[in-house]
Amino acid sequence: MIEFDRVSVVYPHADRPVLRDLSFTVAEGELCLLVGGTGAGKSTLLRAVNGLVPHFTGGTLHGRVLVDGRDTRTHPPRELADVVGVVGQDPLHGFVTDTVEEELAYAMEQLAVPPAVMRKRVEETLDLLGIAELRNRPLRTLSGGQQQRVAIGAVLTAHPRVLVLDEPTSALDPTAAEDVLAAITRLVHDLGVTVLVAEHRMERVVQYADRLLFLPGDGTLHDGPPAEILASTPIAPPVVELGRIAGWHPLPLSVRDARRLAGPLRDALTGRVPPQRTVHSGGCALAARGLVVRYGALVAVGGVDLDLREGEVVALMGRNGSGKSSLLWALQGSGPRTAGRVAVHGTDPASVVPAKARALVGLVPQTPGDLLYLETVGAECAAADREAGTPAGICAELLAMLAPGLPPGQHPRDLSEGQRLALVLAVQLTAAPGVVLLDEPTRGLDYAAKRRFTDIARGLAATGTAVVVATHDVELVAAMADRVVVMAEGEIVADGPTAEVVVASPAFAPQVAKILYPAPWLTVAEVAAALP
Amino acid sequence: MPQLPRALHPGAWWLWALGLATAASRTTNPVILALIAAGAGFVVARRRSAAPWALAFRLYVILGALIVAGRLLFRVVFGGGGGQHILFALPEVPLPAVAAGIRLFGPVAAEELLSGVYDGLRLATMLVCLGAANALANPKRLLKAVPAALYEAGTAVVVALSVAPQLAESVLRVRRARRLRGGAGRGFGALRAIVLPVLADALDRSLALAAAMDSRGYARSGATPRRTRLVTGVLVVSGLLGVCVGVYGLLDGTTPRAIGLPVLAAGLALAAGGMLVGARRIARTRYRPDPWRPAEYAVAASGIGAGALLYLTSTVDPAALYPSLSPLAWPQLSLLPALAVLLAVAPAWVAPPPPVERLTVAIA
Numbered sequence: 001m002i003e004f005d006r007v008s009v010v011y012p013h014a015d016r017p018v019l020r021d022l023s024f025t026v027a028e029g030e031l032c033l034l035v036g037g038t039g040a041g042k043s044t045l046l047r048a049v050n051g052l053v054p055h056f057t058g059g060t061l062h063g064r065v066l067v068d069g070r071d072t073r074t075h076p077p078r079e080l081a082d083v084v085g086v087v088g089q090d091p092l093h094g095f096v097t098d099t100v101e102e103e104l105a106y107a108m109e110q111l112a113v114p115p116a117v118m119r120k121r122v123e124e125t126l127d128l129l130g131i132a133e134l135r136n137r138p139l140r141t142l143s144g145g146q147q148q149r150v151a152i153g154a155v156l157t158a159h160p161r162v163l164v165l166d167e168p169t170s171a172l173d174p175t176a177a178e179d180v181l182a183a184i185t186r187l188v189h190d191l192g193v194t195v196l197v198a199e200h201r202m203e204r205v206v207q208y209a210d211r212l213l214f215l216p217g218d219g220t221l222h223d224g225p226p227a228e229i230l231a232s233t234p235i236a237p238p239v240v241e242l243g244r245i246a247g248w249h250p251l252p253l254s255v256r257d258a259r260r261l262a263g264p265l266r267d268a269l270t271g272r273v274p275p276q277r278t279v280h281s282g283g284c285a286l287a288a289r290g291l292v293v294r295y296g297a298l299v300a301v302g303g304v305d306l307d308l309r310e311g312e313v314v315a316l317m318g319r320n321g322s323g324k325s326s327l328l329w330a331l332q333g334s335g336p337r338t339a340g341r342v343a344v345h346g347t348d349p350a351s352v353v354p355a356k357a358r359a360l361v362g363l364v365p366q367t368p369g370d371l372l373y374l375e376t377v378g379a380e381c382a383a384a385d386r387e388a389g390t391p392a393g394i395c396a397e398l399l400a401m402l403a404p405g406l407p408p409g410q411h412p413r414d415l416s417e418g419q420r421l422a423l424v425l426a427v428q429l430t431a432a433p434g435v436v437l438l439d440e441p442t443r444g445l446d447y448a449a450k451r452r453f454t455d456i457a458r459g460l461a462a463t464g465t466a467v468v469v470a471t472h473d474v475e476l477v478a479a480m481a482d483r484v485v486v487m488a489e490g491e492i493v494a495d496g497p498t499a500e501v502v503v504a505s506p507a508f509a510p511q512v513a514k515i516l517y518p519a520p521w522l523t524v525a526e527v528a529a530a531l532p
Numbered sequence: 533m534p535q536l537p538r539a540l541h542p543g544a545w546w547l548w549a550l551g552l553a554t555a556a557s558r559t560t561n562p563v564i565l566a567l568i569a570a571g572a573g574f575v576v577a578r579r580r581s582a583a584p585w586a587l588a589f590r591l592y593v594i595l596g597a598l599i600v601a602g603r604l605l606f607r608v609v610f611g612g613g614g615g616q617h618i619l620f621a622l623p624e625v626p627l628p629a630v631a632a633g634i635r636l637f638g639p640v641a642a643e644e645l646l647s648g649v650y651d652g653l654r655l656a657t658m659l660v661c662l663g664a665a666n667a668l669a670n671p672k673r674l675l676k677a678v679p680a681a682l683y684e685a686g687t688a689v690v691v692a693l694s695v696a697p698q699l700a701e702s703v704l705r706v707r708r709a710r711r712l713r714g715g716a717g718r719g720f721g722a723l724r725a726i727v728l729p730v731l732a733d734a735l736d737r738s739l740a741l742a743a744a745m746d747s748r749g750y751a752r753s754g755a756t757p758r759r760t761r762l763v764t765g766v767l768v769v770s771g772l773l774g775v776c777v778g779v780y781g782l783l784d785g786t787t788p789r790a791i792g793l794p795v796l797a798a799g800l801a802l803a804a805g806g807m808l809v810g811a812r813r814i815a816r817t818r819y820r821p822d823p824w825r826p827a828e829y830a831v832a833a834s835g836i837g838a839g840a841l842l843y844l845t846s847t848v849d850p851a852a853l854y855p856s857l858s859p860l861a862w863p864q865l866s867l868l869p870a871l872a873v874l875l876a877v878a879p880a881w882v883a884p885p886p887p888v889e890r891l892t893v894a895i896a
Contacts, residue, residue, distance in 0.1 A: 047743075050747050052743055052746070052747060055746075056742075056743055056746060076746070077743075077746045077747040078746050078747070078748075078749050078750060078751060078752040079752060080747075081747060081748050081749030081752065082749070084747070085747075085748075086744075086747040088740055088743065088744055090740065093736075093737050093740035093741060093744070094740060094741060094743075094744030095741075095744075096687070096690075096691065096741070096744070096745055096748070096750075097690070098672065101819075101820075102819065105819030105820075106748060106819075107748040107749055108817070108819065109816055109817055109818060109819055110748060110749035110750055110752055110816060111749055111752070112816050112817050113817060114817060115817055115818065115819065115820070115821075118817065118819050119819075119820065122819070154748070155748065158748070158749070329708075332712065334708060334711040334712055335708070353715075354711040354712075354714050354715040355714035355715065357711075358712060358713065358714050362712075363712050365705075365708075365709050365712065367705070367709075367733075369729060369732070369733075370705060370706045370709035370710075370729050370733075371709050371710075371712060371713055371729075372729065373724060373725040373726075373728040373729055384713070387713055387714045388714065413732060427713065428712070428713075431714070
């Protein structure tokens with residue numbers, strides 16, 4: 001269905017090709033998972049499938065890409081719209097109309113599908129993706145998972161033979177991600193659609209994949225059955241890593257397969273307990289009482305009490321729209337707060353000027369790029385020192401610690417997601433706040449960058465800072481957090497040590513906990529350390 | 533038989549509202565104006581949907597009230613003494629000789645005040661009529677009804693319209709984020725800290741949107757032969773150039789007469805020809821286009837009829853439309869304007885009721 005024939009892609013001003021001499025074919029009805037680190041060329045490969053590379057992005061493509069027999073050299077993306085459906089990373093940016101129903105019909109209108117057929121396909125697609133009750137809703141009011149499903153539906157109505165998805169679940173909470181993946185697998189199984197999907201959070205998708213394409217980052221491609229490829233890749237989901245250290249063969253890809261093989265491992269671990277995460281007797285870093293945030297009739301945060309102790313890492317979880325961001329902004333003092341008090345060493349950050357508030361509580365927002373506005377990394381650091389009133393060089397020092405080797409002459413927009421996060425974190429840490437709040441910091445980070453982020457967060461906590469991370473990433477939480485707070489409908493529904501909260505939860509349990517249930521093991525590293 | 537609930541064609545609502553606004557523009561009679569505004573409000577109350585834009589009507593009414601109040605204030609501040617019936621006198625502020633002819637405060641006459649109210653009321657009523665159209669019809673759906681050859685332009689406008697709220701949202705977000713860095717800096721530096729991230733964000737979004745539209749088949753030419761495309765392009769572009777030259781010729785008295793109307797007409801014909809050829813080549817369909825049925829004719833006719841009736845009145849009985857200020861006289865409501873107002877309110881019954889969300893019905 002998709003055929004890459006000796007394909008290389010070079011962007012202007014790049015010293016080496018992003019993709020080098022790739023040849024592979026994807027057969028009809030296959031679900032192919034594309035993995036690789038940041039900058040390894042995943043997006044380039046995906047966009048080459050429907051000709052966006054190079055027709056839209058520029059650059060030079062050598063070789064040939066055939067989709068359903070059509071050469072992308074002679075067919076620009078719009079002429080391939082009836083064969084390939086592409087869903088981008090942020091669905092909201094790709095919406096053309098403003099209501100769900102019109103968005104679903106848009107591609108069909110372009111393809112001149114007869115009105116009667118359009119009407120029927122829209123109804124079918126609404127049912128197929130389970131979004132029928134949203135049909136008249138404005139797109140901007142939908143939750144992330146709903147938007148993603150509408151975006152998939154909007155390309156499906158054109159009945160493409162190939163579906164290309166770039167990080168479809170990276171912004172979604174675990175349950176919404178399950179919904180989207182269920183919809184995708186249904187398309188593969190029932191309709192024979194060929195699916196090519198790139199995903200950083202491999203653990204969510206790998207069990208459904210027929211094939212794995214791994215881009216190590218040097219322009220080459222490893223191609224094969226998932227279990228085979230994952231046996232040797234540097235990045236792998238926890239279930240595979242656990243399989244590696246336990247010596248399971250064949251490598252399990254799903255929790256179910258792993259549990260069936262895990263009997264001996266569970267026996268070997270009986271009597272051993274995971275290392276106690278440090279019990280915090282640190283002083284109170286922040287105390288919030290009765291926090292309420294309302295937007296008109298909507299109660300985003302409904303009377304929350306929260307205590308943060310010095311030196312602990314707290315994960316804030318909950319589905320999209322449960323009030324996590326509103327809570328963080330209200331704690332920092334910059335966001336709206338309808339009622340309640342926050343005390344950081346006796347001072348309410350909302351009652352002082354922003355420059356003082358950030359020295360009490362630092363917040364890294366969901367789009368960290370909003371804080372950056374200068375041309376170079378060095379200039380941003382210098383500005384941060386001035387703004388915080390610290391001696392010159394503090395921010396640059398912090399940055400060197402968080403992301404070593406970042407050239408100060410680089411433009412902040414050219415940084416990778418992980419590097420940009422490190423820069424913004426360094427800017428915020430320049431003011432030396434005792435409490436650091438991070439809103440969805442690991443969106444778009446690959447495994448290596450996440451590991452580095454985990455070390456950074458733990459390092460901060462070791463210096464006595466209280467760190468709160470709002471996230472959907474259960475594996476990150478398992479590796480990093482001392483304590484988990486779960487929110488729903490603006491209220492805290494669970495608050496306790498990580499193991500206690502996540503192990504028995506169907507949505508928030510990490511893979512290792514699911515495999516070794518009921519023993520409270522959370523990460524592969526813990527298990528590896530405990531094994532003789 | 534009562535009509536089934538459905539959304540009326542937005543074009544019908546706009547024709548109705550423009551007819552009403554035309555009617556309002558023909559008169560300063562406060563009785564007629566108030567009746568027209570009240571009629572428009574009544575139709576909105578009966579036939580608007582629960583959509584967000586339907587709530588905007590209140591804003592137009594408030595804006596109208598502000599206009600009337602502003603006119604009044606203006607008359608009081610800048611001398612309202614031109615009349616027989618002095619209501620009250622304010623101490624006059626003496627101005628230097630340079631400002632001769634301008635008076636600050638002083639005596640205020642009923643005639644001046646009334647003329648201010650009449651004028652303001654006329655503008656306010658026209659505004660309320662347009663507000664009614666905005667509340668009753670989704671302005672974006674109107675754009676969907678443009679001729680096929682203008683489809684691309686229509687889409688561009690729709691996209692531009694949705695960019696505005698996004699931009700506003702982006703500014704709010706960046707400003708909020710700015711406070712996280714201490715919010716320091718004033719003037720140019722602070723402006724730059726907001727504008728640059730917003731622009732970068734807008735650019736990213738437009739690129740993503742363009743890529744999405746391209747990969748979903750926007751501006752697809754399908755099997756159209758190259759020649760047809762070329763002919764269409766040449767026709768439309770040269771036609772529009774002709775229109776520009778023609779308009780210039782018409783408006784500028786010094787150009788020869790031959791460049792005016794004839795060139796304009798030729799340009800229009802060329803452009804229309806190009807659009808017709810283009811419309812034939814465009815392989816595109818519409819999803820659930822708004823139908824134009826008897827109710828649409830009736831609604832459009834009621835608005836246009838109201839406008840026409842007042843137009844008629846202004847030729848046969850102008851005194852009814854412009855109540856006398858000197859001597860002061862009570863405004864009268866004569867037969868023709870009364871009929872016009874009745875006609876204008878007809879859509880409150882003639883138009884089908886708006887559709888109701890199925891979900892809410894199930895709950896209720």
